[in-house]
Amino acid sequence: MENIRNPKNSDDHSEHISRNTRQSVDNSLSRSYTCSFCVRGFSNAQALGGHMNIHRRDRANLRHKLMEDNKDDVVAESDPSGVVSLDLNEKQQEEDLACDDDDQDQGVEKDIIPGQKLGFWVQENKLDINDDGKVTDVCSIDGSSSSHHLEDENLDLELRLGQSAPELVVLVVHGGEMSIFGAIAPSISNWVAAVTKSVNGLVGYEGVEVINPEGSNEDAAEEANKGRWNQEDRDGYWKMMHKYIGSDVTSMVTLPVIIFEPMTMLQKMAELMEYSHLLDMADKTDDPYMRMVYASSWAISVYYAFQRTWKPFNPILGETYEMANYNGVNFISEQIRELNHHPPMSAGHAENEHFTYDCTSKLKTKFLGNSIDVYPVGRTRVTLKRDGVVLDLVPPLTKVHNLIFGRTWVDSPGEMIMTNLTTGDKVVLYFQPCGWFGSGRYEVDGYVYNASEEPKILMTGKWNESMSYQQCDGEGEPLPGTELKEVWKLADVPKDDKYQYTHFAHKINSFDTAPKKLLPSDSRLRPDRYALEMGDMSKSGNEKSSLEERQRAEKRTREEKGHSFTPKWFDITEEVTPTPWGDLEVYQFNGKYLEHREAADKSEDYTDPKSIPFNPWQFQDMST
Numbered sequence: 125m126e127n128i129r130n131p132k133n134s135d136d137h138s139e140h141i142s143r144n145t146r147q148s149v150d151n152s153l154s155r156s157y158t159c160s161f162c163v164r165g166f167s168n169a170q171a172l173g174g175h176m177n178i179h180r181r182d183r184a185n186l187r188h189k190l191m192e193d194n195k196d197d198v199v200a201e202s203d204p205s206g207v208v209s210l211d212l213n214e215k216q217q218e219e220d221l222a223c224d225d226d227d228q229d230q231g232v233e234k235d236i237i238p239g240q241k242l243g244f245w246v247q248e249n250k251l252d253i254n255d256d257g258k259v260t261d262v263c264s265i266d267g268s269s270s271s272h273h274l275e276d277e278n279l280d281l282e283l284r285l286g287q288s289a290p291e292l293v294v295l296v297v298h299g300g301e302m303s304i305f306g307a308i309a310p311s312i313s314n315w316v317a318a319v320t321k322s323v324n325g326l327v328g329y330e331g332v333e334v335i336n337p338e339g340s341n342e343d344a345a346e347e348a349n350k351g352r353w354n355q356e357d358r359d360g361y362w363k364m365m366h367k368y369i370g371s372d373v374t375s376m377v378t379l380p381v382i383i384f385e386p387m388t389m390l391q392k393m394a395e396l397m398e399y400s401h402l403l404d405m406a407d408k409t410d411d412p413y414m415r416m417v418y419a420s421s422w423a424i425s426v427y428y429a430f431q432r433t434w435k436p437f438n439p440i441l442g443e444t445y446e447m448a449n450y451n452g453v454n455f456i457s458e459q460i461r462e463l464n465h466h467p468p469m470s471a472g473h474a475e476n477e478h479f480t481y482d483c484t485s486k487l488k489t490k491f492l493g494n495s496i497d498v499y500p501v502g503r504t505r506v507t508l509k510r511d512g513v514v515l516d517l518v519p520p521l522t523k524v525h526n527l528i529f530g531r532t533w534v535d536s537p538g539e540m541i542m543t544n545l546t547t548g549d550k551v552v553l554y555f556q557p558c559g560w561f562g563s564g565r566y567e568v569d570g571y572v573y574n575a576s577e578e579p580k581i582l583m584t585g586k587w588n589e590s591m592s593y594q595q596c597d598g599e600g601e602p603l604p605g606t607e608l609k610e611v612w613k614l615a616d617v618p619k620d621d622k623y624q625y626t627h628f629a630h631k632i633n634s635f636d637t638a639p640k641k642l643l644p645s646d647s648r649l650r651p652d653r654y655a656l657e658m659g660d661m662s663k664s665g666n667e668k669s670s671l672e673e674r675q676r677a678e679k680r681t682r683e684e685k686g687h688s689f690t691p692k693w694f695d696i697t698e699e700v701t702p703t704p705w706g707d708l709e710v711y712q713f714n715g716k717y718l719e720h721r722e723a724a725d726k727s728e729d730y731t732d733p734k735s736i737p738f739n740p741w742q743f744q745d746m747s748t
Contacts, residue, residue: 333494334530339561350531352382362528365491372467373491378672381664385434385623386657388647390445390457391632392429392436393472393483397453398628399425400476402612407478407508412549413580416572417593419506419515420542420551420583421612424568427587428614430522432624433532437653437668439470440675441689442740445647447632448639448721452476456717459740460691461486462679467501471694473713480507484711494529498522499705514545518704520555535565536587548575553583571600589614633657635733641724642733649738678741693717 334348353361361380365373402422406415441462447455457472467486474481485502504517520538537557543550553570566586571579572593579600585591590613595603602608617626631637635648647653652667682689691711699710 335525335533337525337531337533337558337562337565339563347531348529351526351529352532353528357382358528365528366493368491369493371491372489373496378669379435381652381656381661381668383435384656384664385432385436385625386653387623387629387633388437388439388443388445388650388653389485389487390439390443390459390470390472391647393457393470393485394445394447394455394474394632395429395626395629396422396426396481397447397450397455397474398429398615398626399612400451400453400474400479403481403506403508404476404478407510412544412547413572413574415508415513416542416544416549416551417581417583417611419508420540420553420572421591423517423519423540423542424553424585424587424591425612425614427536428617429626429629430536431534431588433524433534434623437647437650438468439647440650440671440740441678442645442692443647443650444643444645444693444740446639446643447637450631450637454639454721456693456713458691458693460694460696460711462675462689469709469711471691471711471713473693473717478509480509481505482507482713484708486708488705494527495523495525496527498524501703501705501708503701503703503708503710512546516543516545518542521705540568540570549573551583555587571596584608585612638733639721639724641727641729641731642736644736644738645740646733646736646738648733649736651738674741 334344336342336347349355357380399422402418402425406418406422409415409418439459441459443459445455445457447453453474453476455472455474457470459468460471461469467488469484469486471485472481472483481504483502483504485500488499488501490497490499499521500519504519506515506517507513508515518539518541520536520540522534522536524532524534526532535558536555538555540553540555541550542553549572551570551572553568556564556567556569558565566588567584568587568591569584570582572581572583574580578598579596581593582596582600582602583591583593590610592608592610594608595606597603615626615628617624618630623629625633633648635642638646638648642648650667650671652664652671655661655664655667693714693716694711695714697710697712701708701710
């Protein structure tokens with residue numbers, strides 16, 4: 125099989141991967157949304173949210189009741205099974221019992237088990253309770269009365285839970301309820317003292333926790349001072365940003381160019397085309413399950429680029445990006461809804477002789493203090509031309525950690541599901557969250573299933589290195605005589621690149637991939653982006669402010685005249701598609717760009733693209 129290599133032949137290795145993979149995805153097809161309280165499964169997020177609200181209401185009522193009780197001590201009661209349960213005293217109940225309901229909404233497990241949490245530094249830990257007054261969870265408490273108080277349920281996991289050492293406590297299901305396992309050694313007081321080391325007192329901000337993505341035991345203060353921010357910038361932007369905790373900050377906040385990369389979101393969409401040869405292979409193969417292996421590996425390949433910690437520029441309404449004939453692929457993207465019409469939307473289309481790619485993207489974010497969740501609200505469809513097969517992709521969310529304090533890093537925990545809408549086959553791949561000491565980071569495991577939801581091929585690898593596959597039986601075990609084979613491997617990347625760009629990312633920014641008669645609305649022509657690429661941060665910031673003000677002025681003029689913006693290359697449809705993070709209005713490629721490009725390519729006129737002024741405002745006038 126072309127482009128396939130065999131990196132490992134160990135049967136033990138394959139069996140180990142198979143067992144781990146089955147544990148990750150066994151229930152993913154039938155239980156996409158699981159209640160973190162009672163582990164009940166639901167078919168959609170709306171049903172899960174309504175169910176969990178009942179749990180939260182009961183917990184709130186119980187907390188109120190216990191706060192009125194007059195208890196002086198924490199009493200440890202040992203049952204015959206040897207499992208210890210703890211009652212709560214009044215003092216503890218008077219503390220904030222803030223728990224991460226937002227993470228529970230996303231199906232994040234709260235059990236503090238080695239390898240399942242992402243941080244290191246803890247402020248103070250309190251105990252949460254179920255309806256029977258038993259301990260069910262450990263929550264970080266901040267007694268601060270500052271404006272970013274930890275009572276806010278929207279604070280992220282690192283801000284409110286902190287992290288205890290992995291060997292301290294393990295929560296297990298026992299007799300239908302959650303209990304604390306064994307003994308908390310050597311005592312509760314010693315345990316609390318052991319985990320109170322926090323960056324809060326070291327950098328002067330209550331509740332702000334720092335995660336080390338490399339998993340080392342470096343001092344909290346040292347870790348907090350790493351990253352791109354100096355102390356003065358940190359102070360200023362924390363004061364500005366803490367009031368937005370819990371909000372979608374996609375377009376609410378003007379951010380400094382110090383955290384930007386010289387690329388826009390429209391260009392970032394094009395990075396999916398770097399390994400487009402995998403879609404070519406998916407179109408060529410006669411094996412329906414290998415088709416899913418190739419196509420899902422293509423979807424995973426872009427995550428190396430997505431781990432960059434720099435923010436791309438938000439596109440201006442009407443802004444476009446074109447990429448011409450890269451390995452036979454032509455790409456066009458357009459900003460179809462402005463930032464002030466929240467949330468903004470983009471659309472993209474790519475095509476070659478083997479496939480078409482169509483995407484409508486409406487990114488939503490949630491600022492959580494020192495981190496941000498990015499929800500990929502969108503629809504991605506790939507059509508393989510030979511057989512007319514249509515593939516639908518639902519990616520996991522992305523979490524950006526240590527935005528202000530510490531080294532910024534990116535993780536994408538959760539499921540990626542690719543479905544063959546023509547045959548019913550699907551791929552379910554689980555992106556492991558980064559655990560203690562970096563365990564599990566980058567790892568991806570899953571299966572290719574047939575329409576009857578029977579596993580056919582297991583897949584495993586790391587999204588920043590390579591992906592491999594192996595045929596398996598109906599139980600998910602590798603078939604005798606088969607071997608683990610590599611289907612995708614990361615290409616060589618530049619060393620010590622400032623923005624961690626791949627060679628392909630540099631091509632995206634260059635005019636070498638630009639078509640003849642480049643549209644004046646193209647992202648390459650943005651003066652703020654170009655100034656940042658040239659290293660002139662001051663000019664970049666001024667140009668960015670100027671563009672944003674001009675966009676606001678154009679919006680006012682459009683509203684005064686009663687006009688609405690109409691995208692040039694994409695049309696809105698009547699279709700509204702559900703996603704795990706909300707409904708999405710779908711736009712479709714209208715084909716007008718192909719007519720424009722054909723006419724431009726035939727033209728004998730030549731204009732140096734670098735001399736074209738950026739002009740999305742006159743987008744409708746093709747003569748400019």
